[in-house]
Amino acid sequence: MNKQRGFLLLAVCLSFLLGLYVLLPFLEYVLAAILLAYVLHPLHVRLAPRIGPRLSPVVLIGFSLVAVVAPFAYVFAALVRDLRAIAAGESGLRVAEVEGTIATYTGRSVDLERWIRVGAETIFEVSFSGLAELFGAALKASFGLALVLFLLYYLLKDGACFVAWLKETTPLPPDVTDRLYCRIDATTWAVIVGHVFVAFVQGMAGGIGLLLAGVPDPVFWTAVMILLALLPLIGAFLVWAPAGVYLLLIGHPYAGLFLLVYGIVVVSMIDNYVRPIIIDARARLNPGVILVGVFGGIYSLGFVGPIALGVLGATLSTFKNDYHRL
Known part of the structure; x- marks a missing residue:
């Protein structure tokens, strides 16, 4: 290996490490954008000739937001609602019958209602007590989501060219x-x-x-x-x-x-x-x-x-x- 090749190899390694250091705080969001673009690319190939290569990523991003965020939001909202109800003693479960069955077969009385209520209160307090940490996590998640959407648009629009460049490189x-x-x-x-x-x-x-x-x-x-x-x-x-x-x-x-x-x-x-x-x-x-x-x-x-x-x-x-x- 001559000096020119050695210098070029060193420059590539240093540039890669520097780029990785810059991306490290949001690496998971960059990877998420790459994976989403990979999954949505076949749909983009079929949709782009009909509505255009610029509008197709926008439509697919909107579809992805609904398909991915909606189930998580539904589960999260229902979980918060149920935790509040359980903490208030309104679990909706037939706890008395469960306690009776356990007492019949084991001969011991168990206060499941109190255990369930205390557990729900603990989970709720641990999850929502640190407002500062929660706000910080939400702020980082919002920046991360914006980064994912931004990268996803350009990965869908120019992803084929990027893959071709990778193969040539x-x-x-x-x-x-x-x-x-x-x-x-x-x-x-x-x-x-x-x-x-x-x-x-x-x-x-x-x-x-x-x-x-x-x-x-x-x-x-x-x-x-x-x-x-x-x-x-x-x-x-x-x-x-x-x-x-x-x-x-x-x-x-x-x-x-x-x-x-x-x-x-x-x-x-x-x-x-x-x-x-x-x-x-x-x-x-x-x-x-x-x-x-x-x-x-x-x-x-x-x-x-x-x-x-x-x-x-x-x-x-x-x-x-x-x-x-x-």
Whole structure:
């Protein structure tokens, strides 16, 4: 390596580190914009010839805001409402019957009403007591959302040119570059769309079970299960299992048993059959890798965790297959 190449390589590394340092405070929002643009790009390709390349990103951004923000806002508003009601002693649950059933089978009296009320008060106070911290988090989130929308618009409008530039800049033979980007594309698409699709199917299946079992407010709990299903090892189980036990304790054994069996046989089996078909087969990632990626991403890159590991796998595969040709 001569001095000119060494200097250029050093300049690239320093520029990359400086750029990463600048982006680090809002890195999660930049990654979110990239992932959203990646998911919405096929729709943009179809919509842009009809309404124009400048208006298409605006329409898709509006659609994304409604599709993403609305479920979170609905769940958050309903959760705050229920916490206030529980803290005021108006949970709507048949606590007395549950306490009676527990006393019948265990011989001990349990004050569940007080435990539920104290728990709701604690959650409410912890979540909303620090107004300064809450205001700071809301301010940062608003800046982050503005950044996501700004980047999303230009990524949709000029994303194809950016990807073409990346391919031209990649110092690999064209055929190796194409295979590498195809592997990354397959991994990313399978992880993003697969996880979201499986979470939606699992949540909807659980919602149907709640509706058939007669659980109150099945729409709200369906939305909660869809959000929880995005997390591995947790998922919709946190909703349908307690609901089934609750039905058993209040004297509805058939509905409770139906919901528990339905959850085990139908809802839980979606992870065992649908997820491998959609994610593992296309991304060629072991479920353990996806699990580590999601949990590791919670502490580092968020939902990008399994995608980062998938990109690492694609890069190592390219290294293994094509390094001897370089």
